[in-house]
Amino acid sequence: MKSFEEEITTSPTSSHGSGAAEERIVESASDCGESGEVEEGIVELVSDSGELRPDLGYLLEASDDELGIPPLAASPARKELVTGEAEYTDDVPMPPNGLHAALILSKKPHACILAIDDSVAKSSPGFAGIFFAKHVPGINMVGPVVVDEELFASVVVTCVGQVIGVVVADTHENAKLAARKVQIQYKELPAVLSIEEAIAANSFHPETERFLRKGDVDHCFSSKQCDKVIEGEVQVGGQEHFYLEPNSTLVWTVDGGNEVHMISSTQAPKKHQQYVARVLGLPMSKVVCKIKRVGGGFGGKETRSAFLAAVAATPSYLLNRPVKLTLDRDIDMMITGQRHSFLGKYKVGFMKDGKIRALDLEIFNNGGNSLDLSLAVLERAMFHSDNVYEIPNVRVKGKVCFTNLPSNTAFRGFGGPQGMLIAENWIQRISMELKISPEVIREVNFQRDGSVLHYGQKIENCTLERLWNQLKTSSDFLTVQQAAKLFNTDNRWKKRGVAIIPTKFGISFTAKFMNQAGALVHVYTDGTVLVTHGGVEMGQGLHTKVAQVAASSFDIPLSSVFISETSTDKVPNASPTAASASSDIYGAAVLDACEQIKARMEPISSKHNFVSFAELVSACYMERIDLSAHGFYKTPDIGFDWGAGKGNPFRYFTYGAALAEVEIDTLTGDFHTRQADVILDLGLPLNPAIDVGQIEGAFIQGLGWVALEELKWGDAAHKWLPAGCLYTCGPGSYKIPSMDDVPLKFSISLLKDAPNPKAIHSSKAVGEPPFFLASAVFFAIKDAIIAAREDAGLSGWFPLDNPATPERIRMACVDEFTKPFINSDFHPKLSV
Ligand code: MTE
Ligand code: HPA
Numbered sequence: 001m002k003s004f005e006e007e008i009t010t011s012p013t014s015s016h017g018s019g020a021a022e023e024r025i026v027e028s029a030s031d032c033g034e035s036g037e038v039e040e041g042i043v044e045l046v047s048d049s050g051e052l053r054p055d056l057g058y059l060l061e062a063s064d065d066e067l068g069i070p071p072l073a074a075s076p077a078r079k080e081l082v083t084g085e086a087e088y089t090d091d092v093p094m095p096p097n098g099l100h101a102a103l104i105l106s107k108k109p110h111a112c113i114l115a116i117d118d119s120v121a122k123s124s125p126g127f128a129g130i131f132f133a134k135h136v137p138g139i140n141m142v143g144p145v146v147v148d149e150e151l152f153a154s155v156v157v158t159c160v161g162q163v164i165g166v167v168v169a170d171t172h173e174n175a176k177l178a179a180r181k182v183q184i185q186y187k188e189l190p191a192v193l194s195i196e197e198a199i200a201a202n203s204f205h206p207e208t209e210r211f212l213r214k215g216d217v218d219h220c221f222s223s224k225q226c227d228k229v230i231e232g233e234v235q236v237g238g239q240e241h242f243y244l245e246p247n248s249t250l251v252w253t254v255d256g257g258n259e260v261h262m263i264s265s266t267q268a269p270k271k272h273q274q275y276v277a278r279v280l281g282l283p284m285s286k287v288v289c290k291i292k293r294v295g296g297g298f299g300g301k302e303t304r305s306a307f308l309a310a311v312a313a314t315p316s317y318l319l320n321r322p323v324k325l326t327l328d329r330d331i332d333m334m335i336t337g338q339r340h341s342f343l344g345k346y347k348v349g350f351m352k353d354g355k356i357r358a359l360d361l362e363i364f365n366n367g368g369n370s371l372d373l374s375l376a377v378l379e380r381a382m383f384h385s386d387n388v389y390e391i392p393n394v395r396v397k398g399k400v401c402f403t404n405l406p407s408n409t410a411f412r413g414f415g416g417p418q419g420m421l422i423a424e425n426w427i428q429r430i431s432m433e434l435k436i437s438p439e440v441i442r443e444v445n446f447q448r449d450g451s452v453l454h455y456g457q458k459i460e461n462c463t464l465e466r467l468w469n470q471l472k473t474s475s476d477f478l479t480v481q482q483a484a485k486l487f488n489t490d491n492r493w494k495k496r497g498v499a500i501i502p503t504k505f506g507i508s509f510t511a512k513f514m515n516q517a518g519a520l521v522h523v524y525t526d527g528t529v530l531v532t533h534g535g536v537e538m539g540q541g542l543h544t545k546v547a548q549v550a551a552s553s554f555d556i557p558l559s560s561v562f563i564s565e566t567s568t569d570k571v572p573n574a575s576p577t578a579a580s581a582s583s584d585i586y587g588a589a590v591l592d593a594c595e596q597i598k599a600r601m602e603p604i605s606s607k608h609n610f611v612s613f614a615e616l617v618s619a620c621y622m623e624r625i626d627l628s629a630h631g632f633y634k635t636p637d638i639g640f641d642w643g644a645g646k647g648n649p650f651r652y653f654t655y656g657a658a659l660a661e662v663e664i665d666t667l668t669g670d671f672h673t674r675q676a677d678v679i680l681d682l683g684l685p686l687n688p689a690i691d692v693g694q695i696e697g698a699f700i701q702g703l704g705w706v707a708l709e710e711l712k713w714g715d716a717a718h719k720w721l722p723a724g725c726l727y728t729c730g731p732g733s734y735k736i737p738s739m740d741d742v743p744l745k746f747s748i749s750l751l752k753d754a755p756n757p758k759a760i761h762s763s764k765a766v767g768e769p770p771f772f773l774a775s776a777v778f779f780a781i782k783d784a785i786i787a788a789r790e791d792a793g794l795s796g797w798f799p800l801d802n803p804a805t806p807e808r809i810r811m812a813c814v815d816e817f818t819k820p821f822i823n824s825d826f827h828p829k830l831s832v
């Protein structure tokens, strides 16, 4: 079946550079530009694994001086970011006549709207207008894959926080005040508030059942080919994105109301353009969305920012005035969706030596009240439900639950981490059943070159074993493990645990058509270059990497290349900046444009020896050579057929592994990470300093997901909350990682000598792959709990839900204080 648009087919482009740096200069990461994220003494970038790439725009001081351009480190663009001067959407000065918007939100999880009384709101101070479904000039329906969401709820609301209307006023405070005065009468309907309730009520999004099969699971189980079979369930909680910049959009009309422009904090300007055009009844050619930089997106602004732009565009267009909508943190948390919670039900058969024979898996994700990206998230979870393990017989079934909660959405990893976490749960259980260490179970089941995955893709250039062995040596795994054991025999109320976890993350959007990228390169007569591409800078360093590609292509200093902003009128039809592949695909598109321009300049450049690029460009200009080009790239050799359940959804995989050592306090459930060692294969990295920052950030964000952050919804597990309401809607009740949660010893290293033939300049994508590695902290915590339970005389397997918060750690450490109240497999309630 096809859930996405038709694929785009044009001829392949050649955009893979040879990659090998002629001369390697070895320096520590903190010396090469993005030093803010690399703290000396904490991060130790294994000596020469972070080699700089002189071919890609590093070490340009000499040529900078020649041109009289200040060196990179002193460029104002960088200074303003680290000093907090950088302008984000809400900082853009309000145009004259501008209005502020506030949302009128549903207070019920499922209800009919009986009556709306806005009379009091209309006399509120500064009031300028109020708008509902009936005012929408175009179509009141939106949705990124399936158009299944009302922009403004008209008759029925399906979650708390659903937008019913919008108020505009002279100030943000006045807009909120007026919105609060709108009275809505509801007739409540039964609500579905968890995966379990959805399964019981058969509440699923239409046509979201998916299957993947390899071998014959039924035959394997019925013919008793396995020494042992286990069955169990894994609950995986959600996660709030907690980008530092909440959703924000500024919309205004142009040419007397004939066109609409906006600046939005988004990973998907094209989606904003599309939603606004649809809702206002305008052609996409009259709507422009731009964005300079996003203060963090993490997937949360891949789709859920777009309906907010369409909401703000409605009063702007109808009143012909600029409108700004910036969400307060609590509203942003309550209405814009989170990482999907998952429920996994597994049956695994294996041999005495730990070799896995069969996996029968059923997974469910909590989609919320619209489909959004939930099906693609489920699919990626299904693709990643083998993590890195060879399993001869596999059956994976997936379904997206419809619940009366705000629509859940993309979040770093996009279902991959949930799929892999379920896998590591049963791996850990096999280890306990067989009394063989989990590392051995992992190792005997590793995939390698030639392995054919449960969806038909064949593994090539697998670096897993190399990474794994290198990590075991560099982290001193056995010594750390021995020391922890010794500590545990000497201590009753504090326990240490160690775990080492591998990962493999598929690179490409799993929807083939999305793997395309456009770029626009202008070369000016002073030798400077303006690059625009379809990708958004959200702190991941994309613009720096893409600028490096342009600078190296023209052989000019990085400071001669400028990326101003992302805009739908410069590069059309851009996919969201997501799936970690942006430097691969936009780098390749920019290289394509640069090569076109270089080919046009060649007749001139080959004739003379120009002293500078500027001279060459001026000479070309005098010869009437076009110095602007549009570049394009589409990822080759990918595609997947869900009907057959076979194909190559991914261009390649990014591999990694991590060791974590934790210490828990068994009486309070408190813990800290004593050591974390992370290694990734990033091919020949485009910019190792940025990549180390990405790995650190992803790991800590993952640590939040596995051990700190717990969303509490008004559901059957939390009857003390109003139904469907989010309790944890700010940092006071929702604990995100802070300085204190950074591992005491934190080492990041990159695999050496592993060029990737499948992406730009032999590099690999980095953004999402390291996120899952934080599960090493989760399993280290579980290892410590095992030691505590042994002291209490318990040796069997026990469940531990994600996140392993202090409450869960404490209650799992069964002892004389908990025994009067709970049994040994108690698990605290979790919103899933
Ligand atoms: N890093 C920062 N600082 N801020 C972000 O919002 N998003 C992550 C990752 N790293 C994010 C980030 C996610 S979810 C993705 S998919 C990638 O960046 C997207 O950017 P890329 O394709 O350029 O890696
Ligand atoms: N990854 C990230 N974002 C996406 C994907 C994907 O595979 N598909 C659609 N949006």
Ligand code: MOS
Pocket (backbone or CB within 6 Å): 267, 297, 298, 299, 300, 302, 410, 411, 412, 413, 414, 577, 578, 579, 580, 768
């Ligand atoms: Mo990332 S979840 O693909 O934006």
